[in-house]
């Protein structure tokens with residue numbers, strides 16, 4: 424049986440593999456990158472250092488990240504994503520080149536229920552050709568699930584694209 428440490432390591436390794444894959448695949452797109460869930464800011468820090476020439480907006484209800492990983496105020500969309508994602512659809516339309524979601528906690532059933540709830544709020548934000556990386560399985564109508572890149576562990580990360 425995998426331990427909590429095994430699961431944590433698999434999640435971290437998978438996030439990096441999937442983010443690097445999606446960043447490279449969407450490199451030709453100019454639209455913004457959306458980070459859903461800042462947390463400690465590790466994945467935001469990774470995006471900030473790997474993504475070139477695209478704005479990164481962070482959605483978070485309460486910023487408490489490592490000081491090195493706090494996004495600028497004008498790129499921080501504060502509040503509950505159940506409210507800020509619909510507002511972002513009105514503000515940005517289907518413009519995002521890459522969306523990364525890591526909104527879950529320790530309860531898999533709650534995470535799945537929340538992923539079902541936010542999927543239809545995320546879907547209209549993605550540009551044609553844009554990709555989404557998520558720590559939880561999402562429930563999209565028009566986005567295709569892609570095979571995981573090398574290094575990612577099945578079930579620990581999910582990758583989608585609007586074709």
Ligand SMILES: C[S@@+](CC[C@H](N)C(=O)[O-])C[C@H]1O[C@@H](n2cnc3c(N)ncnc32)[C@H](O)[C@@H]1O
Nearest residue numbers: 460461462463464465466483484503504525526
């Ligand atoms: C697992 S942490 C993200 C970790 C981050 N990927 C990192 O590398 O440090 C999840 C974050 O999502 C945020 N979050 C969870 N539900 C949210 C909601 N409904 N609206 C806004 N933020 C939410 C939490 O506040 C928390 O900071």
